[in-house]
Amino acid sequence: MHDDRRVIEARIDRTLRERIRPAVYPHAVPLAVHVWHVPGEPVPVAEGLRATYAPAAVGDAWGPPWGTSWFRFTGEVPAEWAGRTVEAVLDLGFSHPGPGFSAEGLVYRPDGSPVKGLHPKSHWVRLTERTVDLYVEAAANPLIVGPVTALGDPLTAGDAPLYRLARADVAIFDETVWNLAHDLDVLVDLMRQQSLESPRRWEILRACERALDVLDLFDLEATAAAAREKLAPALALPAHPDAHTLYSVGHAHIDSAWLWPLRETVRKVARTAANVVSLMDDDPDVVFAMSQAQQLAWIKEHRPEIFTRVKERIADGRLVPVGGMWVEADANMPGGEAMARQFVHGKRFFLDEFGIETEEVWLPDSFGYSAALPQLIKLSGSKWFLTQKISWNETNKFPHHTFWWEGLDGTRIFTHFPPVDTYNVEFSGKQLAHAVANFEEKGAASRSLAPFGYGDGGGGPTRDMMARARRLANLAGSPRVRIAAPARFFEDAHTEYPDAPVWVGELYLELHRGTYTSQAKTKQGNRRSEHLLREAELWAATAAVRAGFAYPYERLDRLWKTVLLHQFHDILPGSSIAWVHRQARTTYADVAAELGEIIDSAQESLSGAGEGVVVFNAAPHGRNGVPAGGAHPEWAPAEHSAVEEADGGYVLDDGLLRVVVDARGLITSVVADGREAVAPGSAANLLQLHPDHPANWDAWDVNHYYRNTGTDLVDLVSMEARDGAVVVRRAFGASTVEQVVSVADGTVEIDTVVDWHEREKILKAAFPLDVRADRSASETQFGHVYRATHRNTSWEAARFEICAHRWVHVGEPGWGAAVVNDSTYGHDVTSTVRDDGGTTTTVRLSLLRAPRFPDPETDQGEHRFRYALVPGATIGDAVRAGYRINLPARRQPGNAVVEPLVAVDNDAVVVEAVKLADDGSGDVVVRLYEALGGRASARLTVDFPLAAAAETDLLERVLTPSAREGGTVAITLRPFQVVTLRLTPGN
Known part of the structure; x- marks a missing residue:
């Protein structure tokens, strides 16, 4: 009984492939074809419809990469087809069976109304009139495949046509044959999921055999219904009552x-x-x-x-x-x-x-x-x-x-x-x-x-x-x-x-761990835009309340949406074609320029007249006498740390930190409060280069085996002291790097410029620290997460590359250190026990990659990164330093003291946003969160007459009234809680 199974299944497959599916359109006549090739970018529909079309034919080439061609298909439905279901069958030359990855089209009526899309799995248009007149806006999107392609940008894609029009017919659609094809498809698919011992498999096989026995392969139109009747019992059996x-x-x-x-x-x-x-x-x-x-x-x-x-x-x-x-x-x-x-x-x-x-x-x-x-x-x-x-x-x-x-x-x-x-x-x-x-x-x-x-x-x-x-x-x-x-x-x-x-x-x-690093300029544009938006809202709100400044609601709304769009999961991660990232760089530059104008205008309305300089601090913590969210006149310029030559290198000292840069230009010692931060025998700010050729998905992935080989970049081109800092220059491969190492306020800051021309490499910056930490803390949205530095389990080992925002912290009881950055997301943190019994915990930033697909020029060119080591840091210190490096002070002419619009009396509670309510009411909206992972009570002080306060959801809809006393609002937060307050000004 089982001996003929394979033969029957092969018979079903061949009959479906060669007879039934082709018979869905048993009769067809060609349509006349005309075409207009758009010279350049797509045009509005009305322009496409009124263009001058030239005669064309099936088989004609069309579509340079990213080009658009408008086709017009005309004809008549034969009179003898009256009463039959008729469709236009239009194949633009779909070269890839999967929809969405090659040519696509949208069908229009002559009046410009859209009908439906065309793609490889749906290239029909139902016709209801005898006269056929259809327009198709055809997009010559190239099929982007790796490992290297120039098709991802019109600047490099060339202009050779990619497609040939494959079919343009008006045809009878035989719905009975179409239904027979689906009856067989569903049953055969189901049959092949059953075991050979399953009675259901054999019921279906025999039903299909009986159906094909009554199907006349030379007259499917007449016999398809009879074949369906033979399949009906097999399709009518209900699912088990407990079926999923x-x-x-x-x-x-x-x-x-x-x-x-x-x-x-x-x-x-x-x-x-x-x-x-x-x-x-x-x-x-x-x-x-x-x-x-x-x-x-x-x-x-x-x-x-x-x-x-x-x-x-x-x-x-x-x-x-x-x-x-x-x-x-x-x-x-x-x-x-x-x-x-x-x-x-x-x-x-x-x-x-x-x-x-x-x-x-x-x-x-x-x-x-x-x-x-x-x-x-x-x-x-x-x-x-x-x-x-x-x-x-x-x-x-x-x-x-x-x-x-x-x-x-x-x-x-x-x-x-x-x-x-x-x-x-x-x-x-x-x-x-x-x-x-x-x-x-x-x-x-x-x-x-x-x-x-x-x-x-x-x-x-x-x-x-x-x-x-x-x-x-x-x-x-x-x-x-x-x-x-x-x-x-x-x-x-x-x-x-x-x-x-x-x-x-x-x-x-x-x-897809490589997405934390690929396309560095896109990531920098995002980070910079987020912080500029914070500044623009803060100073515009402050100026609106204090000086009657016209709050730019529409501009901020548009700019936010632009930034949010570019956070899409193939733009911000760096996994799109070159064209996308080239445009993103331009967009981010425009966003920065417009936000800079808003910030300057708001600050100018606040800074007052005079020949002095007013320092504005948008960070959520005060610094150098300037309160968070406020501004004070600058009374004295910042002083440089002391730099002395020693043993072929330099020593930097600002009274809080003593930092040794050795003759190789590497940081071999960082001492704060008598504690050495750098692990014995190691060097910090060590640039390391690894091969980076993932098993799959170039821009997306970095695989664990990249660590198996690597090069420490220790050779110097030059090193010198300049303006209280040490300038180190190196060359490697086809690339160069210049780093400015400086010390201020207990932080070692490294300003790095890389002219990057490597291929399939990853560049890391390592900080081996003398601290025993079995976990690291990484900033994420409104808080931080802990991840193991060891590989006890496969789950922990899989996290060999991690995402962090502005900082990573490692610590042991009584002492810790943070590495903060202004634009880097990819990191790795590992620990090892030294021969002396101590533990070295190494924090590394992933600065640059060089994947070849989908953008063969990923990250090529010049980049600037700023990152810093904060020795002796608590989590709170890491939070403050992370904001500080991303929100540098701004200076405006004037002499005014600008008190913060709002202030919080607990450093564990961070003000993330200050803005005016989106509804234009003039209410002030403050979003804050508990940043340290503990419970916190605080008082929010408001520096304007306060009529009412309420806690809201993210959309600024009131949830509960807030307890207030005069100009203060009492708040209590659970660990990492986010709270949005809506403050209504009084008279």
Whole structure:
């Protein structure tokens, strides 16, 4: 009985491939083709429609990389086809089977109204009129593949055409044959997931055999219905009562930039939205989830006619906004306030445009998730979290799919990882079987989420997917497929499994660790922009309250959204093509210039007249007599530390620190309060160069084996004393470096300029410290996280490269040290026991990489980094030093004393933002947090008449009134708690 199984399966496969699928379009006639090749960047739709078109033909080449061609297809439906379903079949020359990674198109009617997108899995247009007149805006997006490609930037991509028009027909669509193909596809897929001993496998095999026996291969139109009847019993058997349920929602994960620039994402989003609303017109069961407020804002701005349709579908509950964020941001590197604003701007857009309070935070593809997120999710008014990226772990399998995620402050968020391990489900038998077998909560829970659809410009769900979903809704041998919105899943899953297990701390992705370092200028632009935004809001708010300054609401809103967009999880991590990062550098420069203008204008309105100099301090802690958030006249210039020559090197001394720079230009001693910070026999500020050729994913990954070999950069070109500092110059490979080592206020600061021309290398700066620390503390959003410095377990060993914001701290009881930076995120911290019995704990900053894909020129050129060693530092000292190096004092002409708008009397409580309320009421909003990891009580003093105070959520909506007495507000915070206060000025 079993001997003929392989023969029957081969018969099914061949019949589907060679006869049934081609017969979906049994009759076709060609359309006439005309084309206009756009000279340059894409044009508005109206311009494309009225252009002068030239005759063209199937087989013609079109599309230089990143070019656009407008096609016009015209013809008549044959009269003898009257009463038949007819479609235009348009193949632009799709060279890649996966949608979203090569040519794409959007179909228009002659009046400019969009119809639907075209891609390799959906290149049909339903016709309802006898006369055919369709326009297609075709994008010649190149297929970007490694290991090195020049196609990632129009400056290097060339102009040779990439595609040839492959088909342009009007054809009969045989729905019965199409349904037969899906009947067989679903059953055969299901059959192959059953064991050979399963009766269900043989039931399906015999049903397929009977169907093919009645199918006339020379007359499928006449016999397809009979074949379907033979399959009907096998499709009618219901699923087991205890079958797993897949809550399935249409989805189209669209990277806001990646292997294409931002401008192309605008078009990808329009194509996808047009596809989705068109599919909804034909199929009332479609439910589609769309994240990223930015992408909906693009549709509103650039394609209002599509946005109108989108709003209609949102209103009827079938197109569901999710995510609650401006973009699907990287979740490791954005600063605390920036991450808060992702939720503020995302959720506010959904509220303002659609009246919807999104409750799901939707980050399926970001590269790890900060332990600060649960608190921010809750404070934004959301309560669910979804990702699947942790399934990419290369070392340890995450032990849960449905669980409570506990953040660094103790907040818990109900969280789900779809066990199907993809956000691009196609409802294949293999995917569904994997979801069931992989689900970690079997026996305790019975449902999971399965986002389905093609992403990245692939148009989302298709009619083929919906056909499969219907057949899988209740089918023996398969999990049940239920089309539903994500909120329905989360509500049902929480009801079923309220006592789900708890995961405490960050969700570290054991992959893509190189994204903490790749594209240094993009990361510097982000860090600098975040701190400039802090300054602009602080001084503009202060000037508005004190001097009637016109607070720049619209400008700040626009600038925040620009910065938030560039925190998308393939821009800030440095994993996009060269074009994206080239444009990002320009954008960040423009942002810095505009924010500088706002800061200068606000400070000028505060600094008063006079010939003196007023020093402004935007850091949350005072320095040199200037209070936090205030300004004082500068009475004396800063003094340089003493520098003396010694043994071929130099000694720097500022009265607090004594630092020895040896003849190699390395720091061999840092003594504070009689304690040596540098480990015996070691040297700090040691630059180290390692080969960096990851096993996969160049810009994304750095693998552990890079440490196996490396070079200490100890050779000098020159060294000299200058202005109280030591200047060290080196050359290595094709690169050079100049470092200025200085000492001030108990800190050793290193100002580094690298002219970088290495390939597939990683540059580290090492600080071996004489301290026994079995863990390091790294700043993250609104607090810090601890990570082991040892490798006791595979989980600890996998964290060989870590993300930190402004500082890393290591310590033992009674003594610690911090390494702070102005633009670096990647670090590693290790410890080893020396022969003398002491322990060396080494903190290293990852300064530069040089991957070749997707940008072959990644990081080439000149870079400037500032970082510093703070010996004897507590966590509090690390916090202060981290802010200080990122918020240098500003000087303006004048003589005024500017008292802080608000002040806090407990250094453990840090003021992160001071601004005016977004609603234009004139209220002052202050966001602060407990920074040390302990409980804290403090009094916030307000230096203006205070009529009322209240605690709010991130969106500045009042939660509870705050206790106040005159101009002070009492606050009590749990460890790492974030509090937003809304202060209403009085008369």
